[in-house]
Amino acid sequence: MEPSNLSRRRMLLSSGSLVALAGAGGLTPLSQALAQEMAKAAVKSLPAYASWKHADSLIIHSANTMETRRGAFGSGLITPLDRLFVRNNVSPPSEKIVADPDAWMLSVKGVKTSTEISVADLKRLGVVALPMVLQCSGNGRAFFPEKPSGTQWTVGAAGCVIFTGVPVKAVLEAVGGMDSGSKYMTGTGGEEIPAGLDPNTIMVERSIPIEAIEDAILAWEINGQPIPLAHGGPLRLVVPGYTGVNNVKYIKQLAFTKEQSAANIQQNSYRMAPVGEKSGPSQESVWEMPVKSWVTSPSGEPGQDVKAGKVQIQGLAFGGMSAAKDVEVSVDGGKNWVKASFVGPDLGKYAWRQFTLGVDLKPGQYQIASRATSEAGTTQPEERVPNNRGYLNNSWRDHMLAITVV
Ligand SMILES: Nc1nc2c(c(=O)[nH]1)N[C@H]1C(S)=C(S)[C@@H](COP(=O)(O)O)O[C@H]1N2
Ligand SMILES: [Mo]
Numbered sequence: 534m535e536p537s538n539l540s541r542r543r544m545l546l547s548s549g550s551l552v553a554l555a556g557a558g559g560l561t562p563l564s565q566a567l568a569q570e571m572a573k574a575a576v577k578s579l580p581a582y583a584s585w586k587h588a589d590s591l592i593i594h595s596a597n598t599m600e601t602r603r604g605a606f607g608s609g610l611i612t613p614l615d616r617l618f619v620r621n622n623v624s625p626p627s628e629k630i631v632a633d634p635d636a637w638m639l640s641v642k643g644v645k646t647s648t649e650i651s652v653a654d655l656k657r658l659g660v661v662a663l664p665m666v667l668q669c670s671g672n673g674r675a676f677f678p679e680k681p682s683g684t685q686w687t688v689g690a691a692g693c694v695i696f697t698g699v700p701v702k703a704v705l706e707a708v709g710g711m712d713s714g715s716k717y718m719t720g721t722g723g724e725e726i727p728a729g730l731d732p733n734t735i736m737v738e739r740s741i742p743i744e745a746i747e748d749a750i751l752a753w754e755i756n757g758q759p760i761p762l763a764h765g766g767p768l769r770l771v772v773p774g775y776t777g778v779n780n781v782k783y784i785k786q787l788a789f790t791k792e793q794s795a796a797n798i799q800q801n802s803y804r805m806a807p808v809g810e811k812s813g814p815s816q817e818s819v820w821e822m823p824v825k826s827w828v829t830s831p832s833g834e835p836g837q838d839v840k841a842g843k844v845q846i847q848g849l850a851f852g853g854m855s856a857a858k859d860v861e862v863s864v865d866g867g868k869n870w871v872k873a874s875f876v877g878p879d880l881g882k883y884a885w886r887q888f889t890l891g892v893d894l895k896p897g898q899y900q901i902a903s904r905a906t907s908e909a910g911t912t913q914p915e916e917r918v919p920n921n922r923g924y925l926n927n928s929w930r931d932h933m934l935a936i937t938v939v
Contacts (some may be wrong), residue, residue, distance in 0.1 A: 645709025673926030
């Protein structure tokens with residue numbers, strides 16, 4: 534991909550064209566107008582480390598940011614790897630690190646016996662398979678009216694995958710337990726820090742509340758294959774229920790700490806700062822995912838007009854830290870709601886569920902929305918929580934689609 538071309542497309546995107554398009558659309562909600570504009574503006578070529586991805590299923594925002602199209606999630610529960618979104622805050626390490634995954638070394642600190650342990654040895658300690666939603670904190674950012682900076686993700690910076698690895702608790706047991714008073718689990722990404730740079734400015738190092746060790750794993754496999762470089766191989770920290778950034782790829786150090794990491798990505802990014810305010814350590818960190826759902830079929834994508842008659846409205850729902858319990862669907866912009874049915878297997882509280890509702894639609898315009906409720910009893914809200922960087926958007930209205938039935 535040619536960088537100048539990329540920046541030109543990005544400039545186009547940040548221009549007034551989006552607003553104009555949304556206004557001209559009449560019945561078209563902003564969300565759909567944006568999705569269509571994103572699709573048009575997408576850079577067409579995949580970066581080398583993700584060249585094996587299915588380009589037509591993705592919106593390629595940049596070499597380090599690709600999302601699954603709304604219509605490309607498919608009806609299988611598990612997101613195929615070649616359609617799964619990719620997000621790197623900095624350029625990924627060399628492909629060489631996944632050549633011999635078993636040889637990758639993890640340093641474990643803040644424990645009774647500080648240890649350097651290979652992936653081969655981690656594999657001896659235990660193994661679990663963990664079906665879960667992996668979702669970027671900024672998924673749905675494109676729908677914030679304040680236009681926060683950052684990748685303009687629509688619905689596709691998310692997937693449901695099965696990670697396989699060893700429970701963090703099994704590793705802790707093997708090293709004699711964590712230091713007393715530890716409040717965080719801190720994972721450090723394996724990206725090289727260019728000489729002369731203060732590591733804290735670019736290092737991907739995230740601290741997660743210690744309670745999260747309960748279900749966290751160190752994973753070497755995704756969907757039954759060694760984790761490819763794009764998704765954090767040879768070894769990844771996986772914290773189910775927590776947003777993408779807390780799932781540290783190419784993990785080289787796992788530490789049990791009293792304080793949160795001093796890295797910028799912990800102190801100043803991924804914070805729920807009020808709109809217009811600078812983010813900082815005093816604001817809430819972006820950790821747990823809220824309940825969310827969206828419709829995937831019809832997808833509202835260009836050329837996807839729906840034929841009148843019986844239509845199956847399908848979508849995805851998850852509860853964040855607990856399972857999705859119910860989903861309702863509206864075809865009239867949220868005035869009336871009907872309960873949808875779950876389809877496909879239930880892979881546990883951290884996975885998403887697929888839902889469907891059969892409806893009879895006459896020719897005309899429809900506004901299709903979905904609204905999930907979690908086992909914890911929280912229902913997806915109509916409005917997002919405003920914040921400076923556009924995190925954690927779970928507004929059902931923002932994710933609504935305008936559909937023409939012909
Ligand atoms: N080491 C490292 N881990 C990382 C990142 C990164 O840039 N470096 N990006 C994070 C972010 S912001 C997200 S959303 C997820 C994306 O995971 P994926 O690329 O496998 O979809 O990885 C997270 N883990
Ligand atoms: Mo992210």
